[in-house]
Amino acid sequence: xxxxxxxxxxxxDPGLRGLPIVVGGDGPRGVVAAAxxxxxxxxxxxxxxxxxxxxxxxxxxxxxxxPAVYREVSAKVHKIFRSYTPLVEGIALDEAFLDVSGAxxxxxxxxxxxxxxxxxxxxxIGITCSVGVAANKFVAKIASKAAKPxxxxxxxxxxxGVVVVEPGREVEFLHPLPVRALWGVGPATHARLDRIGVxxxxxxxxxxxxxxxxxxxxxxxxxxxxxxxxxxxxxxxSEREAKSIGHEETFTEDVADIVELRRxxxxxxxxxxxxxxANGTRARTLTLKIKFSNFRxxxxxITVDTARSSGPGFTEALGxxxxxxxxxxxxxxxxxxxxxxxxxxxxAGPVQGSLFDEPAEGRVDEATWANASGVMDxxxxxxxxxxxxxxxxxxxxxxxxxxGENPWGPSSPxxxxx
Amino acid sequence: xxxxxxxxxxxxxxxxxxxxxxxxVGALPALSGVRLQVKGDVLHLxxxxxxxxxxxxxxxxxxxxxxxxxxxxxxNDIVRSLPEGKIxxxxxxxxxxxxxxRSQFTVPTYNALDFPNVTPSAGAPFSVPAxxxxxxxxxxxxxxxxxxxxxxxxxVLLTGEEGSLRxxxxxxxxxxxxxxxxxxxxASTKVLIPSRALSEVQRLxxxxxxxxxxxxxxxxxxxxxxxxxxxxxxxxxxxxxxxLLSGTYPNAITTGRDALLDxxxxxxxxxxxxxxxxxxxxxxGLKLTAGTKDNDExxxxxxxxxxxxxxxxxxxxxxxxxxxxxxPTDDVxxxxxxxxxxxxxxxxxDTDSEYLxxxxxxxx
Numbered sequence: 001x002x003x004x005x006x007x008x009x010x011x012x013d014p015g016l017r018g019l020p021i022v023v024g025g026d027g028p029r030g031v032v033a034a035a036x037x038x039x040x041x042x043x044x045x046x047x048x049x050x051x052x053x054x055x056x057x058x059x060x061x062x063x064x065x066x067p068a069v070y071r072e073v074s075a076k077v078h079k080i081f082r083s084y085t086p087l088v089e090g091i092a093l094d095e096a097f098l099d100v101s102g103a104x105x106x107x108x109x110x111x112x113x114x115x116x117x118x119x120x121x122x123x124x125i126g127i128t129c130s131v132g133v134a135a136n137k138f139v140a141k142i143a144s145k146a147a148k149p150x151x152x153x154x155x156x157x158x159x160x161g162v163v164v165v166e167p168g169r170e171v172e173f174l175h176p177l178p179v180r181a182l183w184g185v186g187p188a189t190h191a192r193l194d195r196i197g198v199x200x201x202x203x204x205x206x207x208x209x210x211x212x213x214x215x216x217x218x219x220x221x222x223x224x225x226x227x228x229x230x231x232x233x234x235x236x237x238s239e240r241e242a243k244s245i246g247h248e249e250t251f252t253e254d255v256a257d258i259v260e261l262r263r264x265x266x267x268x269x270x271x272x273x274x275x276x277x278a279n280g281t282r283a284r285t286l287t288l289k290i291k292f293s294n295f296r297x298x299x300x301x302i303t304v305d306t307a308r309s310s311g312p313g314f315t316e317a318l319g320x321x322x323x324x325x326x327x328x329x330x331x332x333x334x335x336x337x338x339x340x341x342x343x344x345x346x347x348a349g350p351v352q353g354s355l356f357d358e359p360a361e362g363r364v365d366e367a368t369w370a371n372a373s374g375v376m377d378x379x380x381x382x383x384x385x386x387x388x389x390x391x392x393x394x395x396x397x398x399x400x401x402x403x404g405e406n407p408w409g410p411s412s413p414x415x416x417x418x
Numbered sequence: 419x420x421x422x423x424x425x426x427x428x429x430x431x432x433x434x435x436x437x438x439x440x441x442x443v444g445a446l447p448a449l450s451g452v453r454l455q456v457k458g459d460v461l462h463l464x465x466x467x468x469x470x471x472x473x474x475x476x477x478x479x480x481x482x483x484x485x486x487x488x489x490x491x492x493x494n495d496i497v498r499s500l501p502e503g504k505i506x507x508x509x510x511x512x513x514x515x516x517x518x519x520r521s522q523f524t525v526p527t528y529n530a531l532d533f534p535n536v537t538p539s540a541g542a543p544f545s546v547p548a549x550x551x552x553x554x555x556x557x558x559x560x561x562x563x564x565x566x567x568x569x570x571x572x573x574v575l576l577t578g579e580e581g582s583l584r585x586x587x588x589x590x591x592x593x594x595x596x597x598x599x600x601x602x603x604x605a606s607t608k609v610l611i612p613s614r615a616l617s618e619v620q621r622l623x624x625x626x627x628x629x630x631x632x633x634x635x636x637x638x639x640x641x642x643x644x645x646x647x648x649x650x651x652x653x654x655x656x657x658x659x660x661x662l663l664s665g666t667y668p669n670a671i672t673t674g675r676d677a678l679l680d681x682x683x684x685x686x687x688x689x690x691x692x693x694x695x696x697x698x699x700x701x702x703g704l705k706l707t708a709g710t711k712d713n714d715e716x717x718x719x720x721x722x723x724x725x726x727x728x729x730x731x732x733x734x735x736x737x738x739x740x741x742x743x744x745x746p747t748d749d750v751x752x753x754x755x756x757x758x759x760x761x762x763x764x765x766x767x768d769t770d771s772e773y774l775x776x777x778x779x780x781x782x
Contacts, residue, residue: 352780353779354590354591
């Protein structure tokens with residue numbers, strides 16, 4: 001998707017078209033999640049701090065972002081993807097790999113599929129996307145970047161939309177590119193490569209693997225060398241085979257109140273469980289992540305006997321782990337993730353009976369919750385993610401938060417970033 | 419503060435203290451410490467995690483009275499690393515020096531004023547035989563829950579039953595009840611004690627002959643030879659376990675405890691992740707199976723004396739093994755009703771058994 005969050009905002013409010021738009025947290029800790037091409041002309045880009053963006057482009061329209069809407073749009077786009085192939089690997093809300101090798105017979109060529117997907121996303125969703133077509137994930141990713149609109153010398157070039165790199169022509173495509181284009185080349189690696197005279201991917205490919213290993217270490221050197229020659233044999237992994245599903249959230253202010261943290265836990269568990277169910281799975285391992293006010297992060301995991309897919313089931317498992325952590329110094333970020341999946345419709349394991357007729361205190365019965373969870377999913381499908389939520393997430397009406405809100409930092413109460 | 423001690427006795431006391439001291443992430447540093455206080459020729463060690471407190475005394479060669487607070491884990495690691503023989507500990511304002519032979523550690527200390535005030539239970543102590551009480555704990559503590567969402571079940575109920583001591587624990591899947599008829603206690607006694615503390619008490623009791631228990635409204639203290647372990651009492655409502663004790667069991671098998679435990683150990687190789695083991699009981703004895711028919715399978719025949727109708731019943735292998743292991747006699751009796759209702763495991767020999775382990779089957 002091209003400037004995804006901004007595109008969704010423009011779709012929903014066409015009056016914003018042509019203006020510099022910045023989507024992201026506008027609080028003191030906010031970061032830019034997306035910037036329109038008009039804002040990029042001023043040097044604003046994603047992951048920059050919002051306060052810096054505001055200095056660079058004081059006239060930009062700052063929008064807090066609507067993660068729930070983006071997720072919904074993303075899900076619709078993924079649905080289009082899955083009508084071509086079940087092998088869809090989402091790497092971000094607005095980015096995915098599709099392995100269409102099984103669909104070629106029906107559609108003729110990958111390029112036909114690419115054109116059709118672009119047309120359908122534009123028509124059915126109302127946003128644009130760019131597609132890279134290649135024989136492996138790495139080259140396809142670079143090609144998709146090359147296909148995107150971009151700012152050149154202060155004006156916006158709409159881009160080609162689809163860039164195809166035919167098998168066997170990867171080297172020709174890659175070698176003129178700057179080394180920064182390669183995955184895994186951050187500022188530090190870039191500086192090291194620059195020192196040994198490597199400017200382009202072609203330079204890197206020609207320098208020889210021994211020199212790279214000396215300069216960058218064994219793993220990194222060999223990896224980049226392979227990429228420079230267009231070698232990448234990783235398969236497209238659909239979400240069903242995903243290793244984990246999670247949400248995390250940065251708070252407006254550090255939270256030291258365990259009761260409030262528990263409310264956030266309930267909400268995050270609900271959100272993650274919803275995605276685990278949407279994935280047609282149950283999870284056996286659940287992980288809690290906490291980042292303290294001093295940025296120190298810890299994670300705590302629990303593996304349960306019987307796989308779970310309900311929010312209360314997740315909360316029950318993670319609640320004690322949260323209670324065992326001393327939070328008095330303040331928590332900056334809370335995250336929940338689920339892993340070790342099994343198919344939701346797979347055979348049920350043995351069920352341990354209970355000695356007491358009534359469920360003992362605080363005991364979550366997954367079987368009972370399976371029905372309730374299904375009803376919640378149905379309500380959300382029809383009326384939106386906000387239509388139903390757990391009581392713990394509803395302490396007061398003003399405080400209604402969206403599921404997994406603020407992934408890039410919350411808004412400041414008065415919209416001031418300075 | 420300055421004193422001399424033999425490595426052995428200091429290491430033993432510090433081992434205990436470092437298990438009690440808080441290991442909680444982000445907890446107050448003082449709670450991860452052991453407080454050392456020298457008065458004359460006696461060292462007083464204290465550590466606490468605010469729920470549970472250990473107070474121990476040790477005869478030492480005292481050179482200078484005083485107090486020091488230091489990470490219990492760090493000091494324990496240091497003392498354990500040193501060779502056998504005399505160790506000297508000397509505190510200055512902000513550090514502690516630990517010397518042995520030609521080795522010397524100097525490590526920072528915490529402010530001793532940050533250490534919480536700890537007091538043992540105020541109740542009148544009553545004495546119990548250490549061996550019997552320790553054995554009763556061994557049999558019961560295992561059935562307590564580790565689930566922090568079900569706080570009441572993480573406790574062990576210490577109560578008076580017909581004039582003597584009864585210990586009860588359940589995690590709702592199994593229930594262990596032990597009557598210790600030799601320990602007389604008021605029928606009105608009823609306290610719920612965190613099982614974590616009782617596991618530590620069990621360690622303290624090994625090798626001791628006598629222990630004293632004092633109870634007040636908030637806490638209980640176990641005093642074993644001058645080492646005092648105090649824990650807060652849980653106030654949560656305990657489930658009504660008594661109506662589970664009145665079942666009649668038409669089927670019973672008597673079989674050898676050790677042979678069954680050995681077979682279970684083998685079965686658990688295939689009964690992974692708390693999976694089930696199946697017991698088929700007939701007039702021919704006992705057949706133990708585990709695994710899945712289409713995939714892998716374990717099977718072992720055991721001798722047994724059976725009365726009742728043929729039955730096959732499945733249990734969580736860990737829970738079953740824990741119940742068999744708790745039985746002190748050569749033979750165990752497993753009594754059942756049907757594959758869906760609780761089974762009971764008792765010792766054989768005396769019909770008036772003081773211990774029972776009630777276990778809910780798995781439905782497969």
